[in-house]
Amino acid sequence: MSVLVYIEADNNAVKKSSLEALTYAAKMNAGDVTALVTDKAENLEELGKYGVKTVLQVSDDKLSTRPVSAIASAIASAASKAGANVVVMSRSSTVDAAAPRVGVKMKATVASNVVALPQTDNGFVVRRGVFTGKAFADTKLEGENKVLTIAKNALAIDDSVGGSATVEAFSPEYGAKDFAVKVTDVKKQEGDILLPEADLVVSAGRGLKGPENWGMIENLANELHAATACSKPVSDMDWRPHHEHVGQTGIKVAPSLYIAVGISGAIQHLAGVNSSKTIVVINKDSEAPFFKSADYGVVGDAFDVVPKLTEALKKAGI
Amino acid sequence: MNILVCICHVPDTTTKIKFTGTELDKNGVQFIIGPYDDYALARAVELKDASGGKLTVLNVGEADTEPTIRKALAIGADDAVRINAHPKDAYFVAEQIAAYAKDKNFDMILMGREASDYNGGQVHGMVAEMLDMPCIVPCMTLEVEGNIAKMGREIEGGKEYVECEMPFVAGCQEPIAEWKIPNMRGIMMARKKPLEVIEPTTESAPTEIVNFELPPSRGNVKMIDADNMDELVRLLKEEAKVL
Numbered sequence: 001m002s003v004l005v006y007i008e009a010d011n012n013a014v015k016k017s018s019l020e021a022l023t024y025a026a027k028m029n030a031g032d033v034t035a036l037v038t039d040k041a042e043n044l045e046e047l048g049k050y051g052v053k054t055v056l057q058v059s060d061d062k063l064s065t066r067p068v069s070a071i072a073s074a075i076a077s078a079a080s081k082a083g084a085n086v087v088v089m090s091r092s093s094t095v096d097a098a099a100p101r102v103g104v105k106m107k108a109t110v111a112s113n114v115v116a117l118p119q120t121d122n123g124f125v126v127r128r129g130v131f132t133g134k135a136f137a138d139t140k141l142e143g144e145n146k147v148l149t150i151a152k153n154a155l156a157i158d159d160s161v162g163g164s165a166t167v168e169a170f171s172p173e174y175g176a177k178d179f180a181v182k183v184t185d186v187k188k189q190e191g192d193i194l195l196p197e198a199d200l201v202v203s204a205g206r207g208l209k210g211p212e213n214w215g216m217i218e219n220l221a222n223e224l225h226a227a228t229a230c231s232k233p234v235s236d237m238d239w240r241p242h243h244e245h246v247g248q249t250g251i252k253v254a255p256s257l258y259i260a261v262g263i264s265g266a267i268q269h270l271a272g273v274n275s276s277k278t279i280v281v282i283n284k285d286s287e288a289p290f291f292k293s294a295d296y297g298v299v300g301d302a303f304d305v306v307p308k309l310t311e312a313l314k315k316a317g318i
Numbered sequence: 319m320n321i322l323v324c325i326c327h328v329p330d331t332t333t334k335i336k337f338t339g340t341e342l343d344k345n346g347v348q349f350i351i352g353p354y355d356d357y358a359l360a361r362a363v364e365l366k367d368a369s370g371g372k373l374t375v376l377n378v379g380e381a382d383t384e385p386t387i388r389k390a391l392a393i394g395a396d397d398a399v400r401i402n403a404h405p406k407d408a409y410f411v412a413e414q415i416a417a418y419a420k421d422k423n424f425d426m427i428l429m430g431r432e433a434s435d436y437n438g439g440q441v442h443g444m445v446a447e448m449l450d451m452p453c454i455v456p457c458m459t460l461e462v463e464g465n466i467a468k469m470g471r472e473i474e475g476g477k478e479y480v481e482c483e484m485p486f487v488a489g490c491q492e493p494i495a496e497w498k499i500p501n502m503r504g505i506m507m508a509r510k511k512p513l514e515v516i517e518p519t520t521e522s523a524p525t526e527i528v529n530f531e532l533p534p535s536r537g538n539v540k541m542i543d544a545d546n547m548d549e550l551v552r553l554l555k556e557e558a559k560v561l
Contacts, residue, residue: 010474065478068443069452093473097455097489100408100443109524110408112438125528130436134335137436138529181452184468185479194475200560224561242458242493243476248331248434249353249492251472257560267332278558279536280550291539296553300544312547318561 002032004084005052006075008066008092009041015197017090017150019050019157024150025088026051026161027117034082035165038063038074044167051161056081056170065183066094072101074172079106081170087147092196099149108145115154132248132271152196153254153277189243198227201255201276203246205231205269207262207283207302211239216306217261223313229253231263247272262302265290282306319371319462321362322422324415324429324441325390326352326405327383331434337530342435351386354430358488360495361460362428363394369462371425372396378405378414384513391508392500398513406523408436412444417519420449424485426467431456431489442489452482455489 003025007018014037025033033051037044038058047055056078063070071094079087079102087102089095091113103110115136116127123140129151130137195201202221208214214228221228228244235245246253248268254275261282263269270293273279281294284301291297298305329335329347336343351359359375366373375395377383380402387398401414419427427449432439439455446453458477459470468481469488500508542550555561 072447093456093471096439097443097453100412100440101447101453103409103440104412104444104447110438110440110444111525112440127531128437131329131335132331132434132437133533135337136531136533137527138531140526140528142524142526175450177450177452181454181480181482183478183480186473186476187479188476196474243472257554257558271331274533278554278560280554281539291541293536294539295536295558296550297539297541298544298547298550299541305544305547308545308547309550312551313561315548316551316555318551318555 002034002082002084003028003030003086003088004075004079004082005033005035006087006089006095007035007037007041007047008094009037009039012040012042014041014047016157017092017152017197020152020155021088021090021150022047022050022052023155023158024117026158027155028086030086034078034084036075036078036170038066038071045164048163048165049159049161052165054082055165055167057167058170058172062179065186067179067181067183068094068097069101069181070174070178072098072105073174073178075102076105077172078170085145088150089148090150091152095149099147103147106145106147107143108147109141109143110147111139111141112149113151114148115151117155129275133274134271151254151275153256153275189241193225193227195227195229195244195246195253196251198253199255200224200226200257201229201253202226202259202261203229203231203263204234204261204302205263206233213303214240216303216310220259220306220310223310224318231269260290261306263290264288265293319365319369319425320423321366321371321373322376322419322424322427323355323359323362323373323390323395324376324427325355325359325386326430326433326435327377327379327386328352328433328435335532340527340530349386351390352430352433354432354434354489354491356430356497357492357494358428358430358490359390359393359395360498361490363498364495365462366394374399376401376415376418378403378411380404387513388508389500391511391513392504393498394504395511397511400513400515401518402515403518407525408438408440409444409525410523412441412448413520413522414518415441415445416448418516419445426484427487428490431491439489442487446487449487451485451487453487453489454480454482456491457488458491458494460488460490460494
């Protein structure tokens, strides 16, 4: 048995979430780990530290926008070449879209949003986050082939597994309609910290009273090197762009630290953030429901507390 | 335009979740159209109203889902199909949808980006692969010009705009359309609209839930004085170890 891990890279560097997927594969003890890279990335030999034996690298400009169907074909094709019957990948906009297609192509059983290593003493059982973070479902996967998508921050990266990986050029087999979807435009947000990737997030809600008051949130985020986010009403009122909206119908985040300022904590908002490792809530209403889901709470006016927190971080040299 | 919208029947998002063995405890639970499916349905109604055609709504579920299907009819679907089976897992549901849709010449098959209960987010991609169609997810804008569908989807840190020929599959989410609330006329008309019940084509379900568990509670929140942010920073650094 062996495992194929699909790797994504941004700005020539392998994403942290992909290193988590590699760590997951190595800790499964399922045999050889092969990595597939379709993005431009450097120093791929170093993936050996995470237990990778062989890296299959696809250099094809047609894949630069990560066309979902073609990526799915590349993954299935690489799994076939590597003799892998398990595909592991960390959740992303590409992976979430490609995984079900890979599953059908490989006649594999798909489990998405996996949060823990598999239990294999009685079949192959993985724990998945379900009911929007309100429960876990231990799910038994039948069949020889499996496709797993791993939730972000599900396990800590371990780079002490192996040595150097062999990098091989790879040309996947594509399907006839793999490039049927044409990308006509891409609009990326400004700034270098992308919310879905961020390890620290500062988020604010209606308590900020208006878009003109976001400067102090950005100052706090800059101090922490964190991404900024917002609640649904804030994006609905166009105070902030939709891609900053976290919650059940927006982006779901799982950072190490989530700081919520002036957000009451409606259940739909919690659904998007309840996988965060540590939650800090700042709200002037001591009865705000969010305090019940927080690790640390501060009752106070955001306009007073946020600048003080920014100053305290500066003073502590964070 | 011939549109298929697939809807799931899920607990209201504010429901407190409980389990009896390996099943959801349905006692006292209000069921609704999947919130993301509701966005897909709303956009489908707009497209049909603008260009004519037919909008069929499909649900894989047992008889208890019929009030949810009737709501979709009240919102604007022309007819409905219920595939009479417990929706065992994503693959099972996708097989039923693909088997139903394969010879019906739908121009588009829309559904939510995921169900709000099991959050698998797999059915759209599986249906698309089974029918050899493009699939766009999460689809946040959808316009049609002739035979071309133009869509916007969320990617890390921004948006990507794509186009493809019909037919296609899309997993939708807001802000593709505003949810529609059925009016009295719609509710009355929905009673008379056809709801066909057909039997599933296969029994294959490659996954089985063997246990549910609720996440551990975070414990009591530690309150920090608003005038002592140095203490919050210290705790985040030394206790939570996140800085």
